[in-house]
Amino acid sequence: MIEVENIHKSFGDNKVLKGISTSFEKGKTSLIIGQSGSGKTVFLKCLLGLFNLDAGNILYDQDNYANLTLKKKRKLREKMGMVFQGSALFDSMDVADNVRFPLDMFTKQTDEEKKERVHSVLKRVNIVNAESKFPSEISGGMQKRVAIARAIVMNPKYLFCDEPNSGLDPKTAILIDNLIQEITDEYQMTTVINTHDMNSVMEIGEKIVFLKEGLKAWEGTKEDVFKTDNEAVTDFVYSSELFKKVRKMYVEGKN
Amino acid sequence: MIREVFKKPTKWKVMRGLILKEIDELIYGSMGIVIFVSFFIGGVVTIQTALNLNSPLIPKNLIGFAARQSVILEFAPTFTSIIMAGKVGSFITSSIGSMRVTEQIDALEVMGINSLNYLVFPKIIALLMYPFVIAIAMYLGIFGGFLAGVFGGFSTAADFIEGVRIDFVPFHVAYAFIKTMFFAFIIATVPSFHGYYMKGGALEVGKASTTSFVWTAVVIITTNYILTQLLLG
Numbered sequence: 045m046i047e048v049e050n051i052h053k054s055f056g057d058n059k060v061l062k063g064i065s066t067s068f069e070k071g072k073t074s075l076i077i078g079q080s081g082s083g084k085t086v087f088l089k090c091l092l093g094l095f096n097l098d099a100g101n102i103l104y105d106q107d108n109y110a111n112l113t114l115k116k117k118r119k120l121r122e123k124m125g126m127v128f129q130g131s132a133l134f135d136s137m138d139v140a141d142n143v144r145f146p147l148d149m150f151t152k153q154t155d156e157e158k159k160e161r162v163h164s165v166l167k168r169v170n171i172v173n174a175e176s177k178f179p180s181e182i183s184g185g186m187q188k189r190v191a192i193a194r195a196i197v198m199n200p201k202y203l204f205c206d207e208p209n210s211g212l213d214p215k216t217a218i219l220i221d222n223l224i225q226e227i228t229d230e231y232q233m234t235t236v237i238n239t240h241d242m243n244s245v246m247e248i249g250e251k252i253v254f255l256k257e258g259l260k261a262w263e264g265t266k267e268d269v270f271k272t273d274n275e276a277v278t279d280f281v282y283s284s285e286l287f288k289k290v291r292k293m294y295v296e297g298k299n
Numbered sequence: 300m301i302r303e304v305f306k307k308p309t310k311w312k313v314m315r316g317l318i319l320k321e322i323d324e325l326i327y328g329s330m331g332i333v334i335f336v337s338f339f340i341g342g343v344v345t346i347q348t349a350l351n352l353n354s355p356l357i358p359k360n361l362i363g364f365a366a367r368q369s370v371i372l373e374f375a376p377t378f379t380s381i382i383m384a385g386k387v388g389s390f391i392t393s394s395i396g397s398m399r400v401t402e403q404i405d406a407l408e409v410m411g412i413n414s415l416n417y418l419v420f421p422k423i424i425a426l427l428m429y430p431f432v433i434a435i436a437m438y439l440g441i442f443g444g445f446l447a448g449v450f451g452g453f454s455t456a457a458d459f460i461e462g463v464r465i466d467f468v469p470f471h472v473a474y475a476f477i478k479t480m481f482f483a484f485i486i487a488t489v490p491s492f493h494g495y496y497m498k499g500g501a502l503e504v505g506k507a508s509t510t511s512f513v514w515t516a517v518v519i520i521t522t523n524y525i526l527t528q529l530l531l532g
Binding site: 124 | 413
């Protein structure tokens with residue numbers, strides 16, 4: 045479980061996060077949504093420890109990140125998996141080596157054990173016959189799946205995803221969403237996803253945190269999104285005609 | 300940055316592979332240009348020296364002597380380092396800069412890896428081989444001078460060889476290699492700094508490479524002056 049307590053982050057005079065508190069539970073997929081510039085990416089990078097907080101605390105299973113020694117911070121990071129917006133696969137390594145990389149760095153497994161683990165994780169994300177291809181030789185959807193495989197190869201406790209669906213067609217985006225949710229259940233991870241994609245909100249949002257101008261404007265589940273009267277949320281989530289109709293149908297159906 | 304490079308080392312098994320890869324890319328991959336440039340620079344130095352020695356009172360072995368001194372003291376260590384700053388330095392900046400832009404460095408950090416150690420340390424170690432490159436540059440520079448002097452009709456082979464051997468001060472070679480070690484460290488670290496701390500996108504990677512070359516050259520030339528004053532002054 046990750047608990048976020050009143051966190052603040054500024055860059056010069058620009059106050060990006062202005063006191064956000066929330067929590068993310070184990071075994072659940074939590075989504076952070078909000079307009080561009082609302083502070084989502086900074087929030088996620090604060091969770092990852094890539095940015096130091098100006099104020100507030102982040103607790104990973106009761107351990108306050110700020111109070112950990114550098115060694116313990118690095119140990120904690122070994123338990124984190126991250127899927128970056130652009131996948132962030134290492135260009136100089138093929139698919140198998142990308143996934144194998146954390147095993148090489150942090151385990152004492154034999155070559156055979158590593159190969160087996162890489163193969164099983166790649167199979168889990170439906171990557172077959174592409175182990176020897178380089179990231180530039182595979183599609184965006186496959187790159188995302190390889191990034192997910194690399195993120196889960198060490199059985200992390202925490203999985204973070206920054207816009208995992210950006211640049212993907214709707215069908216592939218749904219596949220990625222479902223894959224993340226299945227893996228979260230299977231590995232009992234605490235998963236936090238930054239997204240703009242309203243399909244993701246409807247599909248996998250077990251908990252949704254809506255950020256607006258550096259503040260938490262709302263939080264709830266995907267069911268709550270239909271019922272909420274919060275104007276900021278409804279303006280954002282139902283900005284498209286399609287979703288307006290979906291909501292109308294849902295509300296009418298309930299009545 | 301330098302302190303962080305030497306903190307929390309990457310697993311030796313992984314680091315060994317990285318060092319060998321860097322030796323291949325940075326040292327072996329630069330041999331072609333170094334061989335080409337040093338050979339012709341040696342030839343040009345010899346021809347220009349010969350053309351300026353008109354007086355019959357000046358012995359002809361001075362051509363070989365001047366070629367040796369110029370190549371060992373300056374052209375091999377300093378001139379080659381400036382070329383390496385362009386070739387290797389811009390490669391280092393653009394490769395690390397691209398990793399920064401595409402969040403590959405963030406990916407390393409998130410995994411709990413000391414990214415500075417992982418990226419920069421193998422380059423510093425690989426460039427410990429740099430004196431071998433300079434030794435080859437010295438040899439080929441003098442050899443190029445010999446061929447240009449003899450086949451250009453500026454000197455006889457015997458005169459040139461006598462000039463190369465006359466008044467030889469072994470410390471000059473040591474001085475050149477001491478300089479080389481400093482330049483190797485500069486070539487590994489200054490471009491890494493510009494790549495690692497760059498911000499922006501693809502355009503900024505290009506700008507960072509240019510800036511890194513300028514600063515590496517400035518630092519090499521300044522260090523060259525200081526070391527010359529300290530060691531030979």
